[in-house]
Amino acid sequence: MPGARPATVRTRVEIPLRFPDGYSVLADAVTFVDLADGAEHVALLLGDPEATEVPLVRMHSECLTGDVFGSARCDCGPQLREAVERIAGVGGVLVYLRQEGRGIGLYNKLDAYALQDQGQDTYEANRSLGFPDDVRDYTAAAQILAALGFTQVDLLTNNPDKVTQLRDLGVAVRTTVPTGVFATETNLRYLNAKVEHTGHTIAVVTPVD
Numbered sequence: 137m138p139g140a141r142p143a144t145v146r147t148r149v150e151i152p153l154r155f156p157d158g159y160s161v162l163a164d165a166v167t168f169v170d171l172a173d174g175a176e177h178v179a180l181l182l183g184d185p186e187a188t189e190v191p192l193v194r195m196h197s198e199c200l201t202g203d204v205f206g207s208a209r210c211d212c213g214p215q216l217r218e219a220v221e222r223i224a225g226v227g228g229v230l231v232y233l234r235q236e237g238r239g240i241g242l243y244n245k246l247d248a249y250a251l252q253d254q255g256q257d258t259y260e261a262n263r264s265l266g267f268p269d270d271v272r273d274y275t276a277a278a279q280i281l282a283a284l285g286f287t288q289v290d291l292l293t294n295n296p297d298k299v300t301q302l303r304d305l306g307v308a309v310r311t312t313v314p315t316g317v318f319a320t321e322t323n324l325r326y327l328n329a330k331v332e333h334t335g336h337t338i339a340v341v342t343p344v345d
């Protein structure tokens with residue numbers, strides 16, 4: 137990809153995943169050398185991606201509060217859970233990108249949450265802190281796909297920016313597959329802000345509980 141040297145696989149090791157709802161699956165965790173941003177991104181190979189003509193891929197941005205603690209302020213935890221099972225069903229890879237807070241980091245994200253509690257939306261809060269709406273860069277993600285030997289992918293996302301950036305980086309995105317939208321009373325405002333500001337391909341959402 138433009139401007140970045142190729143990354144290579146460092147280690148591939150099996151990890152049995154077990155989710156709180158009882159779902160379990162085997163994954164191969166893969167680490168890399170020479171990723172452009174130096175962050176410790178990790179790929180989880182699920183199912184049999186090498187035997188799949190076009191693997192299903194999710195670029196999941198780290199969300200400690202949602203992925204690990206089950207925060208209902210966003211829908212990252214349920215999206216991660218859904219993605220693992222869907223990818224395992226057809227063969228593919230979940231790339232866990234260490235892009236906490238759309239790239240601004242955990243402490244800044246929590247500062248942004250505090251501003252949202254005073255009435256700002258997720259993007260206004262970023263700008264109040266001096267950041268753009270979204271600082272994520274997918275160069276390392278494209279390097280990871282290349283290192284794994286995946287030249288063409290189906291991408292599990294509702295975010296058009298991910299598709300554009302990956303295509304610009306030389307990844308052949310054959311189709312996009314929409315992720316589920318897991319709305320609650322708590323994350324409704326956040327989800328609708330994404331629809332309005334960034335063209336996320338989800339309809340304006342209504343809560344399911």
Ligand SMILES: Nc1nc2c(ncn2[C@@H]2O[C@H](COP(=O)(O)OP(=O)(O)OP(=O)(O)O)[C@@H](O)[C@H]2O)c(=O)[nH]1
Pocket residue numbers: 195196197198199200210211212215235236237238239240244245248249258262292293294295298315330336
């Ligand atoms: N700065 C900031 N980041 C947030 C906020 N809420 C969630 N995030 C981060 O947003 C990232 C997840 O992005 P999303 O917009 O939910 O999903 P996406 O990756 O853009 O799109 P999909 O592929 O469709 O899920 C994670 O890194 C979260 O930590 C917020 O209020 N402010």
Ligand SMILES: [Zn+2]
Pocket residue numbers: 199201202203210211212213
């Ligand atoms: Zn989240």
